[in-house]
Amino acid sequence: MPLPIPKTSRVHRHTRSIVAQAYERDDGLWDIDARISDIKPRAVELESGIRALGEPIHDLWLRITIDIAFNITDTDAVSDAVPYPGYCDTIGPAYKKLIGLNLMKGFRLAVKERLAGTAGCTHLSELASMLPTAAIQAFAGDVFPTRNSDFKDAETQTPFQLDRCHALRLDGPAVEKYYPRWAIKKAVQS
Numbered sequence: 001m002p003l004p005i006p007k008t009s010r011v012h013r014h015t016r017s018i019v020a021q022a023y024e025r026d027d028g029l030w031d032i033d034a035r036i037s038d039i040k041p042r043a044v045e046l047e048s049g050i051r052a053l054g055e056p057i058h059d060l061w062l063r064i065t066i067d068i069a070f071n072i073t074d075t076d077a078v079s080d081a082v083p084y085p086g087y088c089d090t091i092g093p094a095y096k097k098l099i100g101l102n103l104m105k106g107f108r109l110a111v112k113e114r115l116a117g118t119a120g121c122t123h124l125s126e127l128a129s130m131l132p133t134a135a136i137q138a139f140a141g142d143v144f145p146t147r148n149s150d151f152k153d154a155e156t157q158t159p160f161q162l163d164r165c166h167a168l169r170l171d172g173p174a175v176e177k178y179y180p181r182w183a184i185k186k187a188v189q190s
Contacts (some may be wrong), residue, residue, distance in 0.1 A: 015039045020130065022138030025065075029073060030143075032134050033063045036127045037081075046083050056081040062095060062127050068143045070103040070135060077124055091121045095128070103132040136160075158182055 020034040038058040044051045051057055059081035065074040077095040082088030097114040101107055111128045114120070144160045162182055163170045176183040 012041050015041070018127065018130065020134035022134065024142065029065050029067055030135070030138060031063055031065050032131055032138065033061065034127050034131060034134065035059070035061050036123055038123075048084050057083055058123050060121070060123050060127065062124055062131075064098060064128075064131055066103065066135060068139070070105075070132075072098050072101050072103070075099055077121075079121075079124075088121065091124070094120055095124060098128065103135050107132055 015038070017037045017039075018034070020032055023031045023033070025031060036058060037056045037060070039054060039056050040051065041053065043053050044057065046057070059079070061076075061078040061080065063076045064072050066072055075095045075098045077092035079089035079092060094115060098111070101110050108129050111120075111125055115125050115128075140161070159179060159182070162168050162175060162179060166172075167174045168179075169175065170182060170184040171186050
């Protein structure tokens, strides 16, 4: 379902695109390749020169390599288009500071601690912040089971996705419908 039609006229001024792709490697590790781009639908004059219509102001890539426990074993960061060539595009090696972090254990805070302000690139760090959920989606159904029928023993194993978002809260109707053996019934108020 698309967004509602705007109530006033408007002019398209900017497009930011974020894409993440996951790859299972033949060595048992996974690569998550993420890209962020900013494009204006017109020519733009920057301090560093003119950007033609459709030419990106930012086109940045961040790859993390992770194991199935979400531990980062390697990173690469590349800046194909930046507003200040020769300056912005030199920060890539700083993202090696992500190696050793775990995407599920304080990752976003660790990115801020290691790469905030002038220690990193605002756009690459923003891109890094979406990597945990991209990895979870990549692993769903491949690395860890997600379907009700995949769980033989409800006492020792719970589907990973349960109680991690509004829709899949254990006391909610979606869990009651799709994962009934893990549903928690709300106490009746008297």
